[in-house]
Amino acid sequence: MKLIIQRDRLVQSVQDVMKAVSSRTTIPILTGIKIAATEKGVTLTGSDSDISIESSIPKEEDGDELAEIIESGAIVLQARFFSEIVKKLPTDTVVIEVQNHLQTVIRSGKSEFNLHGLDAEEYPHLPQIKEENVFRISADLLKMMIRQTVFAVSTSETRPILTGVNWKIEDRELTCIATDSHRLALRKAQIETESNESYNVVIPGKSLNELSKILDDSNDPIDIVITENQVLFKAKHLLFFSRLLEGNYPDTSRLIPTDSKTDVVVNIKEFLQAIDRAALLARDDRNNVVKFSTFENQLIEISSNTPEIGKVIEEVQAQSIDGEDLKISFSAKYMIDALKTLDGTEIKVSFTGAMRPFLIRPINDDSILQLILPVRTY
Amino acid sequence: MKEMVPKKGRVILHVDMNSFYASVEMAFDPSLKGKPLAIAGDVEERRGIIVTCSYEARKFGVKTAMPLWEAKKLCPQLIVMKPNFERYRAASIRIFEIMRQYSDLVEPVSIDEGYMDITESDEFGTPIEIARTIQKRLLEQLDLPCSIGISPNKFLAKMASDMKKPLGITILRKRDVPNVLWPLDVGQMHGVGKKTAEKLAKIGIRTIGDLANANEIQLKNLLGINGARLKERANGNDRRLVDPESVSDFKSVGNSTTLPKDISNQQVLFQVFDGLAEKVAARLKRKKVLAANISITIRYKDRKTITRSKKLRNPVSQKDEISQAAKTLFLKHWNGDPVRLLGITGTDLQEKGYAVKQLDLFSFEKEAKKEPLIHALEKLREKYGKHIIENAGAKADIDIKSKIGTDTSFNKDFLQTFTNGEKNKKQ
Known part of the structure; x- marks a missing residue:
């Protein structure tokens, strides 16, 4: 294999696929990045066997030559070293050449590295996914939906299924739900699709976090394909595969209260800032609790x-308070997390009692809902 | 803060009951008087250890912490009794009540000893008169002997009370330190255990005087920060104040038990955990605290001992929750070998009023069912004050009948009850 490539594009691609590379893998070759040169261009692959990312650099784009393939072939290079090397290479172009016995030369200006490569034949194949039933969503909306839900996944392995986000597709509507059993985040959106298939899968929270980091904030379309145990996100020059979590996600719909006893409408910014300040004295784990009371x-x-x-007391003037008086305690962190996902100026908080979950929603927007379980004081 | 208090002119008493458990038994049953009596944790000889013994038994060489079989060998006519913690606790409460009549600054250290600061107590007489009155009242009213040390600080008072037993009163001034303390073996010093004494001997320190004049840097290298502290004490200096609240500075609640035989049957061990969890739960409830961290101790047949702990998402105080946490830890860390001792300790204790439980989406209904009740309680408290109503568990303040604490020693829980009780009276 021998190729000449634009350094900036290479750095970008390496950074993207690095998101999938873990140093703690049981499969040694996965500590490497696979580089393959074909007549179409160069593809880089990183994987930790849960997530696999393939980033491709075409030979040419918009009239610019990005890569020149002198001899096609493939090699696997240690990700940790390769990624650091390409970042620091001195000139705009890089030559990568595999010589005898997997010895790989990386040359840029007056710099020359000789790396011991690994045999690309040993590198696991990416999942084969038949691209039927594709649905489509813009990158910025996808990123937003991830941001609004993934924070609520569980970080504990006691119920592994809760470490993922539940994606349900029905009637061309995608619903994302995440809960760690102490709070729940739900976001809905319309999607483009030719298919009428419904899906109910659970995508690991970690995968969605990594995906979100790689995607640009553009309205470029992302194609999504779901299979029995994999999900594939396809962007321009990028394939992102993730394993799905096995098992049934609990049915949360019946746990979301439909009626309420106290409804509070409040300015989101004022409310968030008051909670944030009140939490200053309650920052550590055990006391991260604030008390919320309604008054006349x-x-x-x-x-x-x-x-x-x-102690601290914050007063906030609500737009309206309807229903019963209420005193309730909850985690300030959960509240701040939830409020940060909401846009708009006003939110409605709906309570059904001090020991029951309550809902936070923007006014006039059904597409998003945050639910928090209060804490019980003794 | 404490360092800033001028050290001049405090008068501290250390009241130390003489062979307390045995004395209480003798007061309870005067026919035991004058006989060699020992209190042992377990009358069964394998585990039985002398907790305390009467002076008559001491004449035979019977000592605290001696195995029962050895004591019996030394003194075949030894009368051995199981501890009656309820009796000792009741006696202790009355002792501290009497002490408290002479000063507000009474600090119980354990069931049978305490410090009191009588600097401001001159209305009751001179320090020696106060000491005599207290000793006399304890003997006449409770039939319990004690020794009292009178000194300008806690350390000297403690050393002084040790000098004449039983029924001694010893004054130890700072100027007496070179003559009285320095010739003594360093091992006799309060705060110097066997291990420390051995270490000190290695650098040629054998008497308290040697320690008082030892090189501070050398001491620090040998014993760390404690080295400097011990040197200070050996010179008769101790800035600690008498702190009536110190008893409530509890940091953990734990119970352990030596098994009657080494056991490797998981089911049986789990039953032991259930029993321990029940005790820990009872004690947590009495202290009105919850534990946010549960640790377990496993001692194997070969005496190898491990301790493992887990931080909990929600603080616990219920038997089932504690037991569950302990068992989970056990399963994770037990190597399957026969077990000699098991223990559960709750740490990271939180006062009930400030402890919270994060409700769970999949189980909140259980808690929510109690909401009307909790609501009603809150209303009552708002109207009539915090103490108008409490859960049955929290009310078990004085009347706890179950034996709590480890099987061989008493725990200090009740001292806290006592100080709390006093505080409430004052309110």
């Missing part, structure tokens, strides 16, 4: 009391 004249009080440190 549309007044909300958010307070926190940490005996060793002190």
Whole structure:
């Protein structure tokens, strides 16, 4: 294999596929990045066997020559070293050449590295996915949906299925749900598709986080294909495969309250800032709890009391408070996480009692919902 | 903060009950008086260890912590009794009540000893008069002997109370330190255990005087920060204040038990955990705290001991929750070998008023069912004050009948109850 390639494009591609490379893999060859040169261009692949990312660099794009293939072939290079090397190479072009016995020369300007490569034949094949039932969503919307849900997945392996985000597709609507059993995030959106298939799968939270980091904030379309145990996201020059989590996601629909006893409408920014300040005295894990109380004249009080440190009381003027008076305690962190995902100026918080989950939604927007379980005080 | 308090002129008493458990038994049953009596954790000889013994038994060479079989060999007529913790606790509470009549600054250290600061107590007489009165009242009213040390600080008071037993009163001034303390073996010093004494001997320190004049850097290298502290003490300096609240500075609640025989049957071990969890739960409830961290101790047949802990998502106080956490830890860390001792300890304790439980989406209904009740309780408390109503568990303040603590020693829980009780009275 021998090729000449634009350094910037190479760096970008290496960075993308690195997202899938883990140093703690049980399969030694997966610590490497596979580089393959064909007559179409160069593809780089990284994988930790849960996530696989393939980034391709065409020979030519918009009239610019990005890569020149002198001899096709493939090699696997240690990701840790290769990624650092390409970042620091001195000139705009890089020559990669595989010589005898997998010895690989990387040359750029007056710099020359000799790396011991690994046999590309040993590298696992990417999942074969038949591209039927494709549905399509713009990159920025996809990123938004991930951001609005993935934060709520569980980080504990006690219920592995909850470490993923539940994706349901029905009637051309995608619903993403994540819960760690203490809070739940739900986001819906219309998708483009020719197929009428319905799906109900669970994508690991980690995969979605990595995907979100790689995708550009553009409205380029992303094609999504779901199979029995894999999901594939296809962007321009990028394939992102993720394993799906096995098992049934719990049915959360019946757990989301439909009625409410107290409804509070409040400015999101004021509310968020008040919670954030109240949490200052409650930052550590154990006391990350604030108390929320409603009063007459549309007044909300958010307070926190940490005996060793002190206490804080924040007053927030609500737009409206309807229904019963309420005192409820909840994790400030969960509330801040949830509020940060919501756009708009006003939100409605709907409570059904101090020991029951409550909902946070933007006014006039059904596409997103955040649910939080309160804490019980003794 | 404490360092800033001027050290001049405090008068501290250390009241130390003489062979307390045995004395209480003798007060309870005067026919035991004058006989060699020992209290042992377990009358069964394999595990039985002398917890305390009367002075008559000591004449035969019977000592605290001696195995029962050895004591019996030394003194065949030894009367051995199981501890009656309820009796000792009741006696202890009355002792501290009497002490408290002479000063607000009473710090119980354990069931049978305490410090009191009588600097401001001159209305009751001179320090020696106060000491005599207390000793006399304890003997006449409770039939319990004690020794009292009078000194300008805690350390000297403690050393002083040790000097004359039983029924001694010893004054130890700072100026007496070179003459009285320095000739003593360093091992006799409060705060110097066997291990420390051995270490000190290696650098030629044998008496308290040697320690007082030892090289500080050398001491620090040998014993760390404690080295400097011990040197200070050996010179008669101790800035610790008498702190009536110190008993409530508890950091953990734990129970352990030596099994009657080495066991490797998981089911049986789990039953042991259930029993331990019940005890820990009872003690947590009494202290009105929850544990956010549960640790277990496993001692194997070969005495190899491991401790493993886990931080919990929600603090616990219920038997089932504690037991569950302990068993999970056990299964993770047990190597399958026969087990000699098991223990459960709750740490990272949180006061009930500030502890919270994060509700779970899939189980909140269980908690929510209690909501009307909790709501009603809150209303009552809002109207009539915090203490108007409490859960049955929290109310078990004085009347706990179950034997708590480890099987061989008493725990300090009740001292806290006592100080709390006092505090409530004052409110």
